[in-house]
Amino acid sequence: TVESATGGQVTNKDPLNKTFNIYRWNPDKPAEKPHLQQYQVDLNACGPMVLDVLIKIKNEQDPTLTFRRSCREGICGSCAMNINGTNTLACLAKIDRNASNTKIYPLPHMYVVKDLVPDLTRFYKQYKSIEPFLKKKTAPKDGEREHYQSIADRKKLDGLYECILCACCSTSCPSYWWNSDEYLGPAVLLQAYRWMIDSRDDYAQERREALQNPFSVYRCHTIMNCTRTCPKGLNPGRAIAMIKKEMAL
Amino acid sequence: MFHIKNDNWIGRVSAFQATKTLENGAEYIKGTVNEAVVLPPKDKVAGSYHWDFERLLSLSLIPLTITSVVNGAHPITDLCLGVILPFHCHLGFDAMITDYYPSRRSPVLNKVLTWSLRGATLIALYGCYEFNTNDVGMTELVKKVWHA
Numbered sequence: 001t002v003e004s005a006t007g008g009q010v011t012n013k014d015p016l017n018k019t020f021n022i023y024r025w026n027p028d029k030p031a032e033k034p035h036l037q038q039y040q041v042d043l044n045a046c047g048p049m050v051l052d053v054l055i056k057i058k059n060e061q062d063p064t065l066t067f068r069r070s071c072r073e074g075i076c077g078s079c080a081m082n083i084n085g086t087n088t089l090a091c092l093a094k095i096d097r098n099a100s101n102t103k104i105y106p107l108p109h110m111y112v113v114k115d116l117v118p119d120l121t122r123f124y125k126q127y128k129s130i131e132p133f134l135k136k137k138t139a140p141k142d143g144e145r146e147h148y149q150s151i152a153d154r155k156k157l158d159g160l161y162e163c164i165l166c167a168c169c170s171t172s173c174p175s176y177w178w179n180s181d182e183y184l185g186p187a188v189l190l191q192a193y194r195w196m197i198d199s200r201d202d203y204a205q206e207r208r209e210a211l212q213n214p215f216s217v218y219r220c221h222t223i224m225n226c227t228r229t230c231p232k233g234l235n236p237g238r239a240i241a242m243i244k245k246e247m248a249l
Numbered sequence: 250m251f252h253i254k255n256d257n258w259i260g261r262v263s264a265f266q267a268t269k270t271l272e273n274g275a276e277y278i279k280g281t282v283n284e285a286v287v288l289p290p291k292d293k294v295a296g297s298y299h300w301d302f303e304r305l306l307s308l309s310l311i312p313l314t315i316t317s318v319v320n321g322a323h324p325i326t327d328l329c330l331g332v333i334l335p336f337h338c339h340l341g342f343d344a345m346i347t348d349y350y351p352s353r354r355s356p357v358l359n360k361v362l363t364w365s366l367r368g369a370t371l372i373a374l375y376g377c378y379e380f381n382t383n384d385v386g387m388t389e390l391v392k393k394v395w396h397a
Binding site: 111120121125126128129155175178179181182209210211212213214215216217218219221247248249 | 291347
């Protein structure tokens, strides 16, 4: 049954029980192999998104289920995971009410800290390596307090600045799976491009030159899993293509 | 696997320092958590020039193939095909070797495969030359196989 917040009349909904197969692994018992644990959840007594299910399971059934979450609205990027084979944010992934079961895995080809929590250390180190901050060659003139930018130039950043670094795209890229130590991955390359074409930044040429090696950019073979899976609707594949175009001097 | 250094809570925190090492080639984390990844040394030849050359060859194959199909065999187009196709295929296979057997992770296999590929490309180049010079030529061959 569904409780009404205001205490009024509510139609009784029959429980709609669905199975959720969730990847579990406990680092405190490392010898135990990772396994899928099944949970039954009444979808009629739960919110519509996969994150609602995870929180409900953690509250009512299994408090040891571990996952990252924060904003529950698709802006922080914490709850990135693989749901039914697709990397998305759990808080934005609607539960398929017709499917008999839903599979929830951590982001693919990442070391697992526990259950659904991947180790994103290398991802963040790669982000740091592209120097994601404004770099100027000259100090600002006296009295000048803002870096002016035309509307047209600001428009170039649309579709790039919205990235929340959830790592869904990079962990969906087979090239990143096979070469995650040297290939930067679509998320980091999207941000590299964002700084390359920012009109206020003076180091575009140096940013391009830093990527002159066979691995950082050129492991991309336009597989395009990244654009397909981005939960924010961004296009890292296109950004990488634009980097290649800018570098093809 | 994960190495648990000692049993207190500090050990627990650093326990997930997954030190998957294959010598030093593919160690998971190089340096501390706060250090940026070191980008490989800059090399335009291996970088953008290589990419440019790849696309140049691919692009040139389009008009080459179309004229061969439309106009039939011609010694010059056959010569171009006999040089560009082996190089194009070499670059394609070389990209696969770099992807799946990079030298930092499989130094021996990478060398073996790279040199085998170079040998195979040389043989292919020689074979194309032989075939174009002393036989019907590549376009004619495709025509004959197609209409066989």
